[in-house]
Amino acid sequence: MDKPQRIDIKSLTFEALVDFLSAFGKEKFRARQIIRWIYGRGVTSFAEMTDLSKDLREQLAEKAYISDWTPEVTETSSDGTKKYLFRLADGQTVESVRIPMENDRSTVCISTQVGCAMQCAFCLTGTFGLSRNLETAEIVNQVCAVAKDGPVNNIVLMGMGEPLHNLDNVVDALKILYLDDGMGFGTRKVTLSTCGLVPEMLELAKRIPVNLAVSLNATTDEVRDRLMPVNRRYPLKELMAACRAYPLKPHQRITFEYILIRGVNDSLDDAKRLVKLLHGIKAKVNLIPFNEHAGSDFKAPMPAEIEAFQTYLLDRNIVAIRRASKGQDISAACGQLKGRLDDKA
Template structure:
């Protein structure tokens, strides 16, 4: 007991072995080569919840360091909930501090997509939607996560551990940072996590990783230098600043004119397409004039617009919104394609029955795991390329 306070001493949290920066720093301080890091990660990946002292072929000084300061996994899967059609699994992940986050596995058949008008080669594979924060401070009025408020940032290891958990259930090929939180508000941890999963032993392609942001301009300006070849998606959701601020209060700090200027600079530097996320809200941002406004502001850019059907998220301010009728969505898409020659897709509805669809991630589900018939869909990422 602490003599001064009479309370038991606070136990410091251990770090995830997948926290690359922390592990690298400890090894360097101890004079241990960092070339052993991928070997440790491979052993942890192949032997879930193993004792780190069982990792073979490490210098002797590495073992007490790993034992005292790191764990193979600092999080656990509290529940895994499957959609009725079996295409989507939502993972409720418990962090070591007792908080919960959610990650979503989405299963696709790449052969159902099109490339240059022809069926794509390939087969079955999965995309993982990961969280970067507990809650979110952006407060978008159509999003359930925003109702939680901001709780904390995830460490890079806690982000990577979502992939480790998911790999036990599915072969993950793509990762999208579209779960709980604003990724660019946790910039350093997200960058470090991406570097881990694109290196050994995970070896995911940077071109199959997409990071979505509401438009944190200063972070977008750094994005390309830190994460070359990683895809950038921008949650625009309105073609003008006034409408955008009504549904996305945080947009006041990122004026649409300045945001579009930064995207032009980004694209001139890298030449990559930018993905524009646009949620369809009945009577708010889905009329013909909105389509023309959107087409005009995006004309200077090479983009793919992803129209997202609104998903119900219960009470609160989001209950004021309704989903745009499907015919109106198609008309909106037709204007962008036909008048402005902007490639435009409509996001497939996946996981809505388990609150795992876009905008629905909020910690509120019990443990259950019903499996239904699987009807695989084409992935939006296959349609975009």
């Protein structure tokens, strides 16, 4: 008879860990102790958990393990941005990025799927297709691994994959990352980006608090259909209605990501339509110049177009931030490192 497989403790939310420990007749506070050891102190074996009895440590080691990631490849940019490629147990690879901010702060951008099924025309990851969803522990482990290089202040789920296409595992991962006894990220420190899966957006709001970013990138259905096939299922009118219905706390805004592509969506007419689309929504806009890559005919916008677009929004009291490009010298755009290394394989 096959021996039962051990469970990865990092796949368990607090509630699931309490249930797991109850099988050993252990109290709820033991779950908090274990969480502190794993996420607060970074231990990778139960033997190190000295405030647990020897018997419990042995029981845990028999039934469970603590996964621990080390990147297969790390690239460091001249601006301090670090790109990590992780090899998964089944041989697949995913990327994460550590982005330096002001005052020695940092943001980590993590992936939620191997590849992506959304097939956005401007996105390199979409050309890989979808291999599979990441498991809860695989999402959490990206943050744990990057945190070995120093404190992480913010998390953005904007890497490979569509987070809401992997909703259950993403919600469980957020529950783990939010744990006060663990890594203790406040909900204001985590942002989830979606291409606009409308039913899942509303389901997300019911299940867990998180800052929402919507990848918009066009102001007409015609252009968005071409750039983002998801728009054929959930067109702009339906998407913007869902954004208006999304519950926000007083301090919150929905972030709209707008990748500026030369001659496609960067005109003043587009800026005018964007203002109308955002009417009645507590919004801020991240303007992102397209990051040119091999295999795409799209071009980065001209500086004058970027400035004119941003100025038009600002003059109409819309918060519009031009996102500075980071890691230009290390394949930092999502999927570039994976694509380059997969080509060599």
